[in-house]
Structures are given as C-alpha cells and as structure tokens.
Amino acid sequence: MNNSEFNIRQVQCVVVKVGSSLVTNDGDGVDQNILNNWAQQIAQLRACGIQVVLVSSGAIAEGMKRLGWQVRPKAINELQAAAAVGQMGLAQAYEVAFESLHVQTAQILLTHDDLSHRTRYLNARSTIRTLLEQGVVPIINENDSVTIDEIKLGDNDTLGALVTNLIEADVLIILTDQDGLYDRDPRQHADAKFIHKIAASHPDLENMAGGAGSSVGTGGMYTKVLAARRAALSGAATCIANGYADNVLIQLLQGIQIGTLFTPAGNRLSARQQWMLGQVQLAGKLIVDEGAVQALTVQHSSLLAIGCVAVSGHFERGALVAVCNQAGTEIARGLVNYNNHEIIRLLRQPSQAIEKLLGYVAEKELIHRDNMVLCHS
Ligand SMILES: Nc1ncnc2c1ncn2[C@@H]1O[C@H](COP(=O)(O)OP(=O)(O)O)[C@@H](O)[C@H]1O
Numbered sequence: 207m208n209n210s211e212f213n214i215r216q217v218q219c220v221v222v223k224v225g226s227s228l229v230t231n232d233g234d235g236v237d238q239n240i241l242n243n244w245a246q247q248i249a250q251l252r253a254c255g256i257q258v259v260l261v262s263s264g265a266i267a268e269g270m271k272r273l274g275w276q277v278r279p280k281a282i283n284e285l286q287a288a289a290a291v292g293q294m295g296l297a298q299a300y301e302v303a304f305e306s307l308h309v310q311t312a313q314i315l316l317t318h319d320d321l322s323h324r325t326r327y328l329n330a331r332s333t334i335r336t337l338l339e340q341g342v343v344p345i346i347n348e349n350d351s352v353t354i355d356e357i358k359l360g361d362n363d364t365l366g367a368l369v370t371n372l373i374e375a376d377v378l379i380i381l382t383d384q385d386g387l388y389d390r391d392p393r394q395h396a397d398a399k400f401i402h403k404i405a406a407s408h409p410d411l412e413n414m415a416g417g418a419g420s421s422v423g424t425g426g427m428y429t430k431v432l433a434a435r436r437a438a439l440s441g442a443a444t445c446i447a448n449g450y451a452d453n454v455l456i457q458l459l460q461g462i463q464i465g466t467l468f469t470p471a472g473n474r475l476s477a478r479q480q481w482m483l484g485q486v487q488l489a490g491k492l493i494v495d496e497g498a499v500q501a502l503t504v505q506h507s508s509l510l511a512i513g514c515v516a517v518s519g520h521f522e523r524g525a526l527v528a529v530c531n532q533a534g535t536e537i538a539r540g541l542v543n544y545n546n547h548e549i550i551r552l553l554r555q556p557s558q559a560i561e562k563l564l565g566y567v568a569e570k571e572l573i574h575r576d577n578m579v580l581c582h583s
C-alpha cells in the first residue's frame with residue numbers, strides 16, 4: 207500500500223507495540239486489566255482475519271517491582287537481571303489474558319545480532335510468519351538479559367519498526383500514554399497542538415518529538431517518530447495512539463480517526479535494503495569526496511575507489527559499511543567488494559588501477575549500487 211492508496215480498513219497484518227508505562231501502570235507492576243483489554247481486541251481482530259504481532263515492553267519495570275527496587279538501576283547487569291525476572295511476569299500475564307479467549311501466544315526474544323545475521327534474520331521472519339499462519343499471537347521483546355548497550359536494538363519502538371519491516375506488516379500501531387503526537391511535549395507545554403495526520407517523511411518530526419515523560423518509558427516520542435520513519439521504508443503506515451482509549455485497536459482499524467497517523471511515501475525499499483538500514487552496528491566506514499556524494503545521491507551510481515578518500519574499521523569483502531561525507535555524516539551504506547587493507551591501497555585510484563595494485567579484480571566498484579542504500583531513503 208502507498209500513501210495515496212493507504213486505507214487502514216484494508217490492512218491484513220498489524221504490529222502493535224505497547225510501552226512500559228502502559229503495561230505496568232507507570233511502574234506499578236504488570237496491569238492485568240489492560241492486558242486483558244488488549245487481548246480481547248486482538249482476538250476480535252484475528253476473528254476478522256487480521257494477523258497481529260505484539261511487541262511488548264515492561265520486563266525491566268516489572269522486574270524492578272518484583273525485586274523491590276524503587277529506582278531504575280544504571281548498571282547493565284542489574285537491568286539484565288530485572289529484565290530476566292520481569293519477562294516471566296510479562297509472559298505469564300499475557301498467557302492468562304489470551305488463554306480465556308482460546309488464543310495461543312508465543313514468546314520471541316530478539317537481539318540486534320538476530321536481525322543482523324542474514325540467516326537468523328530470515329529464520330526470525332519465517333518463525334513469525336509460521337506462527338501467524340497457525341493463528342498464534344507472537345509476543346516479542348528485546349532479549350535484554352543477554353544484550354549490552356553496544357549491541358542493543360535500543361528500544362522497543364525501534365524493535366516494533368524492525369519487526370514491521372521484517373514481516374512487511376501493513377501498519378505499526380504504537381500504544382502509549384498520550385493521545386498521539388503533539389507539536390511539542392504536552393506534559394511540558396499546555397498549549398501543544400495535536401497532529402492528526404502527517405507524512406512519515408516530514409522533516410519536522412524530530413523537532414516536535416521530545417524524550418520520555420514517565421519514569422519507566424525510555425525513548426519518548428523521539429524514538430516513536432523514528433520508528434514511524436523506519437516502518438515507512440517497507441511501505442507501512444504508523445499510528446501512535448493512547449493505549450487507555452476505549453477499544454483503541456478496533457477503532458483504529460475501523461478507520462475511526464484517533465491518534466496520529468504517519469503515512470508512508472509511495473516508494474518502498476527492497477527487503478535487502480531495509481535489512482541494511484535496520485543494522486545498528488556497521489563493520490567500518492568509507493569517507494568519500496563531494497563528487498562521490500553527488501554521484502551516489504543524485505545519479506544513484508555505484509561507489510568507485512576514485513571518490514573514496516579514507517577508510518576505517520577491520521572488515522572482509524561482503525561486510526556492511528557506512529559511506530560518509532567528509533563532514534562525517536552517513537549518506538549511504540552498503541556491502542563492500544574489498545576488505546579494509548585492500549581499500550587503503552585503492553583510495554583515490556581509478557578502477558583501471560585495481561588489478562595492478564591488488565593483483566586481481568573482484569569488481570570494478572567498491573560498492574555496487576545494487577548492494578547500497580541511501581540513508582535518507
Ligand atoms: N511531541 C510530543 N507529543 C506527545 N508526547 C511527547 C512529545 N514529546 C515527548 N513526549 C512524551 O513521550 C512520552 C511517551 O513516551 P515514553 O514515556 O517512552 O512511553 P512508552 O513507555 O509508551 O514508550 C509521553 O508521555 C510524553 O510526555
């Protein structure tokens with residue numbers, strides 16, 4: 207579906223992300239009532255033939271409650287321990303909520319590594335698709351107990367968008383403790399104006415969105431608008447709405463206008479390009495001159511060695527690297543045809559010199575345009 211065609215009443219597959227503040231009633235432990243309420247709505251949607259994947263936060267907040275911790279710890283090992291304890295509570299509460307509705311659930315805990323290794327990424331995709339075909343509701347969270355900051359996906363808004371890309375869902379619904387996006391944080395500005403509908407590519411989104419408002423939420427609106435942008439890459443719309451609103455999921459999918467709708471543009475990226483943009487850790491960096499920036503962004507050309515002025519990182523042929531301008535801004539990313547030692551020797555060299563410099567030619571370009579994606583796509 208693209209922007210002009212987008213009709214929320216025609217969706218077949220939805221990812222619903224629920225935040226910690228909602229799930230745990232602002233840190234007060236898992237709120238079984240609200241989970242029951244969403245489960246009933248999800249069961250109704252499924253009965254209408256709509257596939258639903260749930261991305262749920264709340265493990266750390268629930269773990270803190272169970273361990274009797276009043277203040278969110280800073281130490282990674284303590285956060286990981288809290289997540290491990292709290293995830294038990296989350297899984298148990300969802301199981302209770304769906305059991306009486308005769309809907310099966312499945313727990314999937316993902317890490318950045320799972321989505322960055324191509325085979326594991328494809329496995330995750332086929333597992334989720336199989337569960338959906340079997341009528342099961344997959345409930346996904348980041349596998350916090352085994353991740354450290356450097357390899358974290360970051361937050362569950364991002365995870366929701368990555369799952370949307372992964373299974374090519376039609377809509378990402380982010381439920382939170384606000385009615386949707388305002389032009390400024392409504393907790394701090396009483397006169398903030400509500401945004402009903404906006405393009406996911408709108409340049410002012412980041413300026414409108416502020417940080418987390420509650421003690422247990424992490425990313426605030428900022429990570430939600432970035433998630434909307436990311437979801438749009440695979441052609442999905444995003445709705446941010448209030449998880450406390452009556453029948454919020456049913457209303458949204460009936461086309462009743464509540465929350466903020468972020469519409470996708472017409473162009474959607476290939477699954478491989480989405481996968482490349484979804485990676486948070488890259489193997490290295492190529493710095494390119496202004497001519498190469500123009501060639502990549504305007505003419506959509508491949509990257510040649512002549513425009514490459516510096517390289518950093520240790521990587522092999524086939525690795526995913528960032529392509530940055532001389533100010534350090536990432537403009538593209540792609541799969542390289544040479545390792546970092548070879549690229550050092552090829553800097554600023556014409557393609558005809560590759561054979562003489564390396565003794566062989568893998569490809570005449572450093573990154574072929576089919577293996578590259580522009581970062582503002
Ligand atoms: N422009 C904005 N519009 C709406 N909410 C905003 C905005 N900027 C910041 N926020 C804050 O984002 C919070 C929701 O994010 P967060 O606390 O991370 O919740 P969650 O746990 O649902 O992910 C809101 O409570 C609100 O205070």
Ligand SMILES: N[C@@H](CCC(=O)OP(=O)(O)O)C(=O)O
Pocket residue numbers: 224225226227262263264265266267289347348350360361362363422423424425426
């Ligand atoms: N994975 C973490 C949630 C991280 C997160 O992004 O939280 P939130 O901002 O409430 O969606 C947990 O379950 O506690």
